[in-house]
Amino acid sequence: xxxxxxxxxxxxxxxxxxxxxxxxxxxxxxxxxxxxxxxxxxxxxxxxxxxxxxxxxxxxxxxxxxxxxxxxxxxxxxxxxxxxxxxxxxxxxxxxxxxxxxxxxxxxxxxxxxxxxxxxxxxxxxxxxxxxxxxxxxxxxxxxxxxxxxxxxxxxxxxxxxxxxxxxxxxxxxxxxxxxxxxxxxxxxxxxxxxxxxxxxxxxxxxxxxxxxxxxxxxxxxxxxxxxxxxxxxxxxxxxxxxxxxxxxxxxxxxxxxxxxxxx
Amino acid sequence: xxxxxxxxxxxxxxxxxxxxxxxxxxxxxxxxxxxxxxxxxxxxxxxxxxxxxxxxxxxxxxxxxxxxxxxxxxxxxxxxxxxxxxxxxxxxxxxxxxxxxxxxxxxxxxxxxxxxxxxxxxxxxxxxxxxxxxxxxxxxxxxxxxxxxxxxxxxxxxxxxxxxxxxxxxxxxxxxxxxxxxxxxxxxxxxxxxxxxxxxxxxxxxxxxxxxxxxxxxxxxxxxxxxxxxxxxxxxxxxxxxxxxxxxxxxxxxxxxxxxxxxx
Numbered sequence: 001x002x003x004x005x006x007x008x009x010x011x012x013x014x015x016x017x018x019x020x021x022x023x024x025x026x027x028x029x030x031x032x033x034x035x036x037x038x039x040x041x042x043x044x045x046x047x048x049x050x051x052x053x054x055x056x057x058x059x060x061x062x063x064x065x066x067x068x069x070x071x072x073x074x075x076x077x078x079x080x081x082x083x084x085x086x087x088x089x090x091x092x093x094x095x096x097x098x099x100x101x102x103x104x105x106x107x108x109x110x111x112x113x114x115x116x117x118x119x120x121x122x123x124x125x126x127x128x129x130x131x132x133x134x135x136x137x138x139x140x141x142x143x144x145x146x147x148x149x150x151x152x153x154x155x156x157x158x159x160x161x162x163x164x165x166x167x168x169x170x171x172x173x174x175x176x177x178x179x180x181x182x183x184x185x186x187x188x189x190x191x192x193x194x195x196x197x198x199x200x201x202x203x204x205x206x207x208x209x210x211x212x213x214x215x216x217x218x219x220x221x222x223x224x225x226x227x228x229x230x231x232x233x234x235x236x237x238x239x240x241x242x243x244x245x246x247x248x249x250x251x252x253x254x255x256x257x258x259x260x261x262x263x264x
Numbered sequence: 265x266x267x268x269x270x271x272x273x274x275x276x277x278x279x280x281x282x283x284x285x286x287x288x289x290x291x292x293x294x295x296x297x298x299x300x301x302x303x304x305x306x307x308x309x310x311x312x313x314x315x316x317x318x319x320x321x322x323x324x325x326x327x328x329x330x331x332x333x334x335x336x337x338x339x340x341x342x343x344x345x346x347x348x349x350x351x352x353x354x355x356x357x358x359x360x361x362x363x364x365x366x367x368x369x370x371x372x373x374x375x376x377x378x379x380x381x382x383x384x385x386x387x388x389x390x391x392x393x394x395x396x397x398x399x400x401x402x403x404x405x406x407x408x409x410x411x412x413x414x415x416x417x418x419x420x421x422x423x424x425x426x427x428x429x430x431x432x433x434x435x436x437x438x439x440x441x442x443x444x445x446x447x448x449x450x451x452x453x454x455x456x457x458x459x460x461x462x463x464x465x466x467x468x469x470x471x472x473x474x475x476x477x478x479x480x481x482x483x484x485x486x487x488x489x490x491x492x493x494x495x496x497x498x499x500x501x502x503x504x505x506x507x508x509x510x511x512x513x514x515x516x517x518x519x520x521x522x523x524x525x526x527x528x
Binding site: 136137140141142143145146149184187188191192195196198199202203205206207209210211215218219220221225228229232233236239240243244247248249 | 400401404405406407409410413448451452455456459460462463466467469470471473474475479482483484485489492493496497500503504507508511512513
């Protein structure tokens with residue numbers, strides 16, 4: 001009862017993450033800073049490595065009819081940027097921006113997904129057009145099936161999230177219960193979309209290595225093979241760090257504030 | 265305070281999951297039964313489908329020098345059995361056996377992992393020996409790198425779990441705090457191992473489809489290609505169902521019992 005009374009007396013605090021940060025121990029702060037820094041380096045690094053791979057080994061990008069391979073190169077780069085880098089940051093925002101007001105975190109979450117959206121659409125169109133130009137069938141491989149489901153879930157999550165957590169704020173109090181009940185479902189499907197994106201990227205990298213290098217060259221592990229594997233390992237490391245951060249309750253905004261928050 | 269007092273009065277209840285089951289709503293029970301049934305069908309089905317694929321399209325199993333391909337066939341079957349079927353059941357046991365005493369659930373968890381262990385070891389030796397017989401390099405592909413990490417984590421988790429949650433029960437009270445602090449770490453790394461197993465299986469299936477069918481036949485999506493993709497889709501469905509079950513707090517044993525449990 002005492003706790004409830006305290007929360008009622010401080011409605012403003014319940015809408016932000018700024019309370020009791022000073023109570024966190026130095027050790028916890030060190031761990032938090034280390035893990036968030038590692039996640040940031042990996043998320044930016046994996047896209048940088050993909051761009052390096054494309055320019056150094058695959059002749060860069062393009063959208064011309066004469067060299068469709070350059071057009072294909074947009075596919076891995078944009079899909080990794082969309083499904084891993086931008087989506088990864090978007091998922092982690094709720095752990096990174098603990099001292100922001102919740103509405104700002106939500107807007108940033110929407111903006112990062114809005115950055116991921118065109119990446120995924122253009123990345124998809126790039127490979128579709130490449131296949132059509134080269135006369136290759138579409139949607140036959142396990143990679144394409146996983147990618148298709150991941151894209152569908154991404155679109156659905158974005159539509160539901162935008163409608164429920166931003167548009168419905170027009171009627172804040174009336175929709176609070178509905179939005180609160182939707183949060184765990186949106187979060188669970190968000191993590192699933194991210195994991196599916198990871199699976200699509202890993203199967204795609206495996207396909208690309210075998211198509212481009214061929215089994216014989218790949219088995220000799222040339223420099224390009226190491227780079228492709230390194231991109232895959234970085235994606236796995238991102239998955240591990242993101243899952244670790246999400247599993248640590250201490251990395252959440254203060255639990256008491258979370259329970260009291262009506263600004264879901 | 266009142267809640268704490270109540271828990272002290274009922275020490276026996278705190279060690280099992282049998283309390284207040286009758287309070288769960290019919291709707292929640294329906295959802296629970298549906299999801300657990302779906303998970304069971306998928307977990308058994310994916311191994312059954314792999315065995316069907318091997319016998320119908322890949323000439324079954326063997327460990328003879330004249331047909332090393334039959335020996336290779338043990339690799340996907342045993343790895344899917346170990347990393348997906350047995351590990352999946354082992355992970356879900358804490359949600360399936362809610363009315364068991366915790367020590368029995370732990371023993372079942374250890375037994376399912378003990379069944380997965382030889383599958384993974386023999387599955388690994390099968391492909392290693394196949395590569396050596398055929399003169400193919402080992403550990404060059406992204407699939408093998410992911411699989412290697414997944415196997416390492418599996419072994420580490422098994423050793424830590426066996427030592428901490430079973431052997432240390434000899435000194436139950438003295439090690440309760442240590443074991444309690446280890447639970448979230450063991451659970452997080454357990455889920456990571458499972459997800460890595462999924463990633464290894466998916467990249468492995470992609471490799472197998474391209475090696476066996478070749479890009480041209482695979483792109484025509486023959487029956488065998490559909491079967492390989494279906495195994496991959498089943499693994500993805502298992503991942504989705506397992507993540508859904510783990511994310512639903514209502515599927516846990518009663519939260520109050522969990523907090524009170526010292527038998528970690």
